[in-house]
Amino acid sequence: MKLLHLDSSILGEGSVSRQITASIVEQIRKSDPSIEIVSRDLAADPIPHLTLASLPAANPDARADLAQFLASDIVVIGAPMYNFTLPSQLKAWIDRILVAGETFHYTETGPAGLAGGKRVIVAISRGGHYGPGTPAESLEHLETYLRGVFGFIGITPEFIAADGIALGADARSASIEQALGTVSSLAA
Ligand SMILES: Cc1cc2nc3c(=O)[nH]c(=O)nc-3n(C[C@H](O)[C@H](O)[C@H](O)COP(=O)(O)O)c2cc1C
Secondary structure, three states: OEEEEEEOOOOHHHOHHHHHHHHHHHHHHHHOOOOEEEEEEOOOOOOOOOOOOOOOOOOHHHOHHHHHHHOOOEEEEEEEOEOOEOOHHHHHHHHHHOOEOOOEEEEOOEEEEOOOOOEEEEEEEOOOOOOOOOOOHHHOOOHHHHHHHHHHOOOOOEEEEEOOOOOOHHHHHHHHHHHHHHHHOOOO
């Protein structure tokens, strides 16, 4: 079994999503000590913006990120909300893995995912609250985007969210504690 661990927070040691992904990876490692783990820090080692020359469909040398994703059984992703959506570092990775003919294809009845069978667990951290009925609900373009993108390639992701991180020290620590509690009850 292979696990790909991706972090994209720019906040280093203070990052909430990094704390949660570390806990998820540790939890999975405990239940399968032989699991092969590859960790990537997309903030420290960013993937360049997509260009015509680096389109994976056009350039066989630009398929390393796609190949690594395809070889993984489990992908754990740290996804903080920046400006109502995902960090551009994480978007750059997604740009490398959504490849027609590899992770999805077009059929007579529309697009169909080809990457089903993988487990994707996303640790989300958000400064505010975006749930149904909240004033900022319509600005939620992180979880909805990732659910849509992974659904497009045939994967139903699992989400663990820490919300209200910017709403004071108490709210922050309660939210992190709740998210870490959810990690401990993750299915093996
Ligand atoms: C550049 C930047 C932009 C942010 N934009 C938003 C935002 O649009 N909405 C929100 O609720 N929180 C926002 N936040 C707060 C973060 O979502 C929150 O601090 C979260 O913990 C970030 O995850 P991280 O700690 O793993 O980096 C922003 C934080 C930063 C640094």
